[in-house]
Amino acid sequence: MKKLVLCGVAALALTACNQNTPAAKGGVDGNAIVLIDGSSTVYPISEALGEEFQKASGVRVTVGLSGTGGGFKKLCRGETDISGASRPIKAEEMELCKQNGVEFIELPVALDALAVIVNPANTFIDCLTVAELKTMWAPEAQGKISTWNQVRASFPNQPIKLFGAGTDSGTFDYFTKAINGEEGSSRGDYTATEDDNVTVTGVGGDNNSLGYLGLAYLTENAGKVRAVPIRQANGACIAPSVQAARDASYQPLSRPLFFYVNKKHADERPHVRDFIKFAFSPEESEKLVAEVGYVPLPTQAYSLALTKFDARKTGSYFGGGSKVGVTAEELLADAGK
Numbered sequence: 001m002k003k004l005v006l007c008g009v010a011a012l013a014l015t016a017c018n019q020n021t022p023a024a025k026g027g028v029d030g031n032a033i034v035l036i037d038g039s040s041t042v043y044p045i046s047e048a049l050g051e052e053f054q055k056a057s058g059v060r061v062t063v064g065l066s067g068t069g070g071g072f073k074k075l076c077r078g079e080t081d082i083s084g085a086s087r088p089i090k091a092e093e094m095e096l097c098k099q100n101g102v103e104f105i106e107l108p109v110a111l112d113a114l115a116v117i118v119n120p121a122n123t124f125i126d127c128l129t130v131a132e133l134k135t136m137w138a139p140e141a142q143g144k145i146s147t148w149n150q151v152r153a154s155f156p157n158q159p160i161k162l163f164g165a166g167t168d169s170g171t172f173d174y175f176t177k178a179i180n181g182e183e184g185s186s187r188g189d190y191t192a193t194e195d196d197n198v199t200v201t202g203v204g205g206d207n208n209s210l211g212y213l214g215l216a217y218l219t220e221n222a223g224k225v226r227a228v229p230i231r232q233a234n235g236a237c238i239a240p241s242v243q244a245a246r247d248a249s250y251q252p253l254s255r256p257l258f259f260y261v262n263k264k265h266a267d268e269r270p271h272v273r274d275f276i277k278f279a280f281s282p283e284e285s286e287k288l289v290a291e292v293g294y295v296p297l298p299t300q301a302y303s304l305a306l307t308k309f310d311a312r313k314t315g316s317y318f319g320g321g322s323k324v325g326v327t328a329e330e331l332l333a334d335a336g337k
Contacts, residue, residue, distance in 0.1 A: 032271040035080045037064035038071025039170050040196055041214040042084030042257050044292040045110055052288060053278045059271045067194045068170030069093075072260070076102050081265045081272045085258040086112070086170030086214070087183075091320030103263040103314040107305045108328045109279065111295035113240035114175055114253040115218040117199075117225040121207045124148070124155055127229045127237035130252065133179045136160065136210070142187035148208065162190035163199040163211030171196075175212055178252040178324050200225055215240055216293030245295040252324050256331060257294070263312055280305045301328045308335035 034053070036046045043065050050061030066074060071083035072090075076097035089097075089106070097104060116133065118125055132151050135141060148155035164186075165172035172192075173183045180186060191202055199211040204224040211225075218227055218240065229237035232251060244250035259279065265272050278284055286296040297305070317331050 032059045032269070034059060034061045034082070034271055034275045035064075036061065036082045036084065037066050037074050037080045038082075038084035038260075039068040039086040039257070040065055040194055041068075041086040041112065041169075041171055041216070042109065042259075044216050045257065045289055045294060046082075046084050048288040048292050049275075049279045049285070052284060053275050056278065057271070057274060059274070061275070065194075067166065067168040068173070069168040072096075075104065075260055075262060076100055078102055078262065078264075081262055081269065082275075083260045084109075085260055086255070087173040087177075088258070088318035088322050089260060089316050089320070090173075090322075094316065094320050104316075105261040105263055105266065105309055105312060105314055106316050106331075107259045107261065107276075107280070107309060108256040108297060108301065108331050109259045109285075110257045110289045110297060111245045111328065112255050112257050113215045113245040113250050113295070114171065114178075114212055114255065115215055115240040116210065116212050116228045116230065116253075117203050117218065118210050118228055119203055119205075119207045120223065120226045122226065125210075125228055127231050129231045130179060133230075136162065137164075137176070137186055138180050139185055139187055142189050145187075158208045161202070161206050161209040162187075163202040163209060164190055164192060165196075165199075165212070166192040166194045169194055171212070171214060173322065174255050174324075175253070177322050178255075183322055215242070215245065215295070219293035242290070242295045246298075248325070248327065254325070256326065256328055261309065263314055266309070266312070276309055277306065280309070297328050301332055304329075304332035304335040308332060311335070 046063045050063050054061050068085045068087060072093040074080045075083040077100055135151050136145055146159060147157050148160055149157045176186045177183045193199060196213040196217040199213050200221045203209045203211045227239050229239040231237050238244050238250045240250055245254045248254055280302045282299050282302045289296045
């Protein structure tokens with residue numbers, strides 16, 4: 001597991017760091033730490049918000065990278081304050097939280113577009129349909145769909161090499177739901193990883209490869225990989241982008257990203273409350289989310305999220321399942337009720 005400690009990584013470093021923060025000057029409890037873990041997709045957002053919050057407040061922030069599923073396990077054991085997630089919490093994860101007496105607040109933190117990527121040297125793919133993606137990724141494709149001309153007759157008779165998210169990843173759950181119609185329904189003979197950089201390296205190193213990952217990793221690695229437009233119901237081929245995610249024209253791979261907040265920790269730890277108020281301040285979040293390559297929430301959604309947080313409205317909009325095409329406004333429609 002990768003973990004970022006935003007204010008040092010050893011006792012000596014932490015001591016030195018604390019001496020230069022408001023906490024050391026008496027403004028903030030020097031022992032206060034905001035504990036975040038979870039999704040690799042949400043990681044850049046958590047990292048950016050954590051860095052700026054630490055500068056502004058003096059409160060240390062740690063950001064772990066256990067994947068969405070691993071993050072929920074920690075949240076539901078009461079080990080973290082906040083879990084980043086690239087898909088909604090599942091029924092079995094909700095049950096684990098219930099068994100441990102952990103209530104959570106579900107907040108959309110940004111929007112994303114999952115990008116299907118190929119090597120820049122690939123000249124034969126200009127657009128793919130959802131049906132063609134399903135041909136490649138469906139469970140029944142395992143051991144059978146192995147060359148590109150099996151996907152489309154005009155494609156070359158060359159081997160397909162696939163890269164994608166590991167099974168503990170929320171990106172895996174969302175992609176399989178959107179493309180194959182069921183979470184977790186996928187062929188297994190591909191290079192699976194919880195680290196999107198592995199997918200970038202793999203696709204960037206093989207002309208016949210294809211993978212999928214979050215928009216920020218595409219933006220960060222421009223030139224190393226190329227995004228493939230997806231053919232929409234109206235026939236248009238739309239590439240993943242900030243604008244396409246915001247206006248919902250890139251389907252079915254646009255999605256919300258989440259923070260799940262431990263309610264008890266929010267009640268008992270002022271620094272957790274302060275972090276959430278910082279993270280859902282449009283002045284801070286819109287800029288930072290955009291800087292790391294994701295799509296900020298609509299401006300009005302930030303105030304709705306804070307209303308929901310202040311009311312400590314717990315539970316999940318999704319009821320333990322998953323839905324494709326849900327907007328941030330829909331997630332927060334009952335925030336004040």
